[in-house]
Amino acid sequence: MHELVGALRLYAWGSRTALAELCGRPVPSAHPEAELWFGAHPADPAYIRTERGKRSLLEVVSAEPGRELGAAATRFDGRLPFLLKILAAEEPLSLQAHPSAQQAAAGFARENRTGVPLDSPMRNYRDDSHKPELVVALERFEALAGFRDPMRTVELFRALDVPELGQYADLLAAQPDSDGLRTLFTSWITLPNAVLDTLLPAVLDGCVRYLTNARREFAPVARTTLELAESYPGDAGVLASLLLNRITLLPGQGLFLAAGNMHAYLRGVAVEIMANSDNVLRGGLTPKHVDVPELLKVLDFEPIDLPLVLPEPAGDGSVRYRTPAPEFALRRFDITEGSALIPLTDAGPGIVLCTAGSAHLLDGISEVRLDRGTAAWISAADTDIRARAAGGPATLFCACVG
Template identity: 40%
Template sequence: MSLFKLDNVIQNYAWGSKDSINQLFGIVNPNQEPQAEIWMGAHPNGCSKVGDTGESLSHMIDENKIDVLGGYTAARFGELPFLFKVLAAETPLSIQVHPNKRKSELGFERENALGIPLNASNRNYKDPNHKPELVYALTFYKAMNGFRPINDIIALFEEADIPSLAIELNVLKVNADSDSLKSFFSSIMSLEGDRKASALNELYAAHARPAKTVMGREALQYSIEFKQHYPGDIGLFAPLMLNTVELAPGEAMFLFAETPHAYVQGTGLEIMANSDNVLRAGLTPKYIDVPELIDNTIFEPIKPEDIRLKPVLKEGKMSYPIPVDDFGFDILSATDESKSQYLRSAEILFCVEGEATVTSEGRTVSLKPGESVFVSSNSSVYQYQGNGILARAFN
């Protein structure tokens, strides 16, 4: 079967929204649980099923890798190389860094050799893969992505006035380069005991004062909101160091490996390489390995104007430039006129709004918002039409 609707897993993480997925897609939430993510793919922690038969997608792929994935992807990855999600955050997720491919391989091998169980709380590397990500906003979507320009970091800490960090800030001011940013970030991540308490109390005092700049007002407001959920957490300093961004519906951004980021609030589509490797940097009660975090972080600022991706519009399709080959992402506009899309590998189409039909080899699947369809590589081509918006995840 080359084309079929997916039966997907909903993950009920504590930070999820109880109503966003229901409001956007009409998916019921009878127990009023936080519906954090819909997973579309073959990940072992939440594998989609073939809607008609109930067979797991991973089993179907394993039985027919070349037919389902295509020769290139079967040889290059040996699995569906991406996980596609709806992510609905009501409260902030932890600040994270994902290691690059080589360090993931080395770290996974090292922790295996040390005998650290995969489910251990102090396990950093769950697999040997990297985890680049793209997020596409369905609602207004607040996040942090990458270090601010160093002069902006200096200005924000001066505005916040944190005497406990005066020495570290002066060093950064004298040498406003990536090495000094690394030292500054490391110092904050390593704060402990009375010194950490003093620095946070000084930050809380800044929360209470009127902001002096637009940038300061926004950064401190993020920090104030974080304090409601994670009082005493070192991540409350993060908005002074990381770019804050609010994507409007239809905007997208890419999150590079080795770049600190956090999803704060909103609902969007997320596509990522198939990996669970996470190094945390705050806003979490979970394990934080500061030396490993520092070793896997690139201390190069990102200009705020470079965060949003600039899609290429061509023949009713918006294509987003992605610098990895694990996945691609397009937004397709389904109209009354049937359009054709050729495949290189397996694809997942998710209906964002409206209605659409997807047809291949004489088989047609109808989609409404919140539904998705899997298209095997051996289909070669499919047609779509209707009156709606489809998100296309492919390799």
């Protein structure tokens, strides 16, 4: 059991306050801080503190996978199968989807054969893994996720009362299924500039008019469309966002995204856990590479309801966030001051992250103190990990293999 030092990622959509405040650093930060990675991904592994100084978690796991991962070493080819993050979005992320395991393996091998450098901006597949992911809100968290029921989208188009949307509403009403969504999405994402330059301003004007009406059932969608257009003027992804579920997560609520689900995180701070991958196929709302043909191979156009994951009591003092992903599982412990030692896990591999208060982790031999924004690595050799609050209530997220 060792303290784990996260890897800070700087992206333009990040926050100058959220992660700095969470980790007790001066505010505002010098640059927008978007993600804090706790894992062993080759692109940016976390570090553990040992008696001999800092060591990369990737190096530690690779050197002794059996000791560090236990049975998971065989299941996942000697690699830690999950990546835990804190995500802080001040501005919208790109519209994106992740490949299935089969698509990722095939795409990674194909780009290797054709000689696309791993760090190339034209690269779609940076590893051979799929990327199911779960995000759990630490504060109010806004997102777009999954294709909305087509008939609800037709209602939205009619409510906006934009003549230029009429043909698209008719198209979707005539085929209110995944095929209709595929046809409309493909049409919009490949619109000639001359058509886009007419359609998009008309839609935005419709959103402004709609927000002045007394009956505003789709007000959050209209506001989001205007905000996206302000951040990404002239981007076809603004139109594509109209097809997606608009979701607000309250603190403690989760959102699970399987392969192929189009999504975009809009705003907020959350804990995120995913398979240990960095594969992203983008569909807009970004200056980065958008490979439309490859994206269309990956996307799942089947409409879905709001894919919320609500915490369930686990019977051990924690709540769990149930997903079908075999690579990871996530529990949350809310520990009160003065309570007895709380059993966190029988054994690793796992990562324990503190998001509120402070806590002590003990295994009968050693002790690690966790403050907000810090984490600990639990190897398979570490057993009977327990926790107690330090100076007030504390919140811990415990990530382990699914």
